[in-house]
Amino acid sequence: MSTPLRPVSETEIAAFNRDGAVLLKGVLAQQWTDLLAEGLEYAHDHPDGMSAGVSLPLRIDQFPAAHSPKLQELLDHSPIAEIVGSVLRAPVRFYMDQMFYKPAGPIAPSAWHQDTCYYNVEGDQLIRAWVCADPAPREVSLEVLRGSHLWNITYRPPVGRDPAEDPQGVAELEAAFARGERLIGPEAHQQWTYFDSFLDPGLPALPNIEGNRDSFDILGWNYEPGDVLLFHGNIVHSARGGVTLPHPRRSHASLWAGPRVHYLHRRSQAIPDPIKLYDYDPKDGQPLADFPEVFPLVWEPA
Numbered sequence: 419m420s421t422p423l424r425p426v427s428e429t430e431i432a433a434f435n436r437d438g439a440v441l442l443k444g445v446l447a448q449q450w451t452d453l454l455a456e457g458l459e460y461a462h463d464h465p466d467g468m469s470a471g472v473s474l475p476l477r478i479d480q481f482p483a484a485h486s487p488k489l490q491e492l493l494d495h496s497p498i499a500e501i502v503g504s505v506l507r508a509p510v511r512f513y514m515d516q517m518f519y520k521p522a523g524p525i526a527p528s529a530w531h532q533d534t535c536y537y538n539v540e541g542d543q544l545i546r547a548w549v550c551a552d553p554a555p556r557e558v559s560l561e562v563l564r565g566s567h568l569w570n571i572t573y574r575p576p577v578g579r580d581p582a583e584d585p586q587g588v589a590e591l592e593a594a595f596a597r598g599e600r601l602i603g604p605e606a607h608q609q610w611t612y613f614d615s616f617l618d619p620g621l622p623a624l625p626n627i628e629g630n631r632d633s634f635d636i637l638g639w640n641y642e643p644g645d646v647l648l649f650h651g652n653i654v655h656s657a658r659g660g661v662t663l664p665h666p667r668r669s670h671a672s673l674w675a676g677p678r679v680h681y682l683h684r685r686s687q688a689i690p691d692p693i694k695l696y697d698y699d700p701k702d703g704q705p706l707a708d709f710p711e712v713f714p715l716v717w718e719p720a
């Protein structure tokens with residue numbers, strides 16, 4: 419694993435802990451941004467069962483590094499894991515990754531949401547590392563609600579089927595959840611969409627942030643390739659759209675976990691567990707460290 423172009427400063431670590439997100443300027447060498455661009459293009463040209471159009475032309479892929487060798491190389495050998503670990507000040511395990519591919523032209527938005535409610539995982543040491551192969555001015559890069567990682571609230575994922583349209587399906591889901599079954603099976607890795615799950619009636623809906631932007635403390639940045647944007651797994655965030663760019667806006671987001679992260683069987687699960695986790699029978703509260711073959715330790719402090 420290579421080291422970042424410069425160390426992460428104490429000020430940046432404090433900003434992450436306070437705001438729930440920080441933009442680290444100029445930490446990745448060009449070799450990594452080139453690899454990122456090639457890896458994203460490969461994933462885009464080789465869609466699999468987890469490549470989904472949410473609102474086309476935005477394409478979101480789950481676990482893209484699993485089939486894009488250059489993205490896997492980025493995860494294994496770039497300084498991203500070390501950057502995350504130096505902010506967590508703790509050993510780091512890899513959880514999963516996603517691609518958000520927005521072609522040139524009018525850039526599609528990504529809706530306001532929290533990440534962790536989509537996954538069977540919980541803890542205060544979940545960090546997303548967001549990198550983009552293209553310049554992303556503030557109008558199309560990530561935005562967060564400053565400090566919302568500390569609100570201690572889990573919102574409903576904003577995508578899924580309306581429970582009112584399929585009461586029978588919801589009843590079956592509730593029964594499966596009560597039996598402790600995982601709501602999304604391994605077959606989802608072959609064929610999956612965000613609309614296979616129901617909107618979870620057990621969680622509060624997000625407020626209308628976009629319609630009331632002045633009521634919220636929104637933090638955003640101008641992003642350049644070579645920067646790494648870190649944000650907390652529980653933070654409320656989005657990416658704006660509506661701006662027309664002459665180039666695509668291709669981002670990759672990887673999710674990393676420290677020791678205080680555990681498995682949690684969620685009714686709001688919308689994204690399948692990592693494929694190797696289906697070989698086990700994880701229980702609520704089990705630390706990810708119990709599954710080292712699924713969640714390998716990738717970095718630890720010296």
Ligand SMILES: O=C(O)CCC(=O)C(=O)O
Pocket residue numbers: 516518527528533546548655656657669671
């Ligand atoms: O890149 C984007 O447009 C959205 C990224 C995002 O929401 C995420 O990484 O969770």
